[in-house]
Amino acid sequence: MTSLSEQVLDRIDDRVDELVELTCDLIRFPTINPPGEAYQPCAEFIGRRLSKRGFDIEYVRAVGAPGDNDAYPRINVVARREGSRPGPCVHFNGHIDVVEVGSGWTVPPFDGLVRDGKVYGRGACDMKGGLASAIIAVEALIDSDPRHPGTIEISGTVDEESGGYGGVAYLAERGWFSTPRVDHVVIPEPLNVDRVCIGHRGVWWAEIETKGRMAHGSMPFLGDSAIRHMAAVLERFEQELYPELAKRISEMPVVPDGARQSTMNINSLHGGQEGGHDGLPTPCVADSCRMVIDRRFLIEEKLEDVRSEVTNILENLARSRPNFRFDIRELFSVEPCMSDKNGPVAATTAAAIQEVLTVNPSFICSPGTYDQKHIDRIGKLKDCIAYGPGMLDLAHQPDEWVGIEDMTAAAKVMALVTSRLLRRTV
């Protein structure tokens, strides 16, 4: 007699074609965000499928969330299947939205093209391949063990690519991602099948404006250039801030290595007049210059220190540089988060990776953020990881793809993880 684990793994091997087909079906919904296309049909497709395996389906529209309107309703789907006896709840959360297509594609982005062991399309790796793997994993488990203990949930949520406010954040604020409803969460983001992602760095976005005074460009001495003031800011960043950031190495296992420290990107810089129809700007001294910075910070840093480090530089300039005036406006912030690698979901996943792939799994943190932040901060649920097929580097790129072997391996890992966590006594 074969064990339950063997049965489940065999079932997944038998369903590779179905896994590919499901991934293609999901890719064919062009769920581009913004504006939030095709959310409803995609959510309903997932709901219809899971209702056939005994899941109760709820659709939750994020009324009032950014971008929600009747043309582009923010529809989330949450499927829940109670087992034959009480036990923990294991939840798989996948975002159904994808980023814009962009240029440089050599294959159609929404056809679900299969070639050489890969499924191509926008969202293939980020993260419809992961969501399909979770669905196949759970279905195979239910078919092998229909009277499983505990509860299985799968959600397809929206707007992750724009911050998750109409998706996981909205649901978390309403208790969907808290105990006692949910105990363990796996987010199948594309982080490679042999890695368990336990968290991510924090984010602080701000817009800095320097101010000047307009004058004729032929007599700049009559005005005061906001662009030159901004150059002074950049100079301080180069001299003082960047060397400081490079010294801060995190205990967080962030990948790639370059992201294991504090970083700051300058997202944009605009000063002076835009060019006219003929491409020539009017000859004026710039009275305003604006710069958007994207600071990524570590679990060892505090958000308030991240803020004051930049404002201190600006305030010092205001004291030392004649006529230096500035404004600073916070655009967005996210706290870093990191779950316990010895916690139930991380440890169980690592053990299952070892078993299925016979490799030593590694624990990593993501350089950018994903929906774990809302589950951690709003839902106060700590036992959450990201684990899924696909390579992070391919996300958001042209000709995005996910490997069929990777999806199959990830589905096997997810099935074992689910089966074991459902039997865990808390």
Ligand SMILES: [Zn+2]
């Ligand atoms: Zn994603």
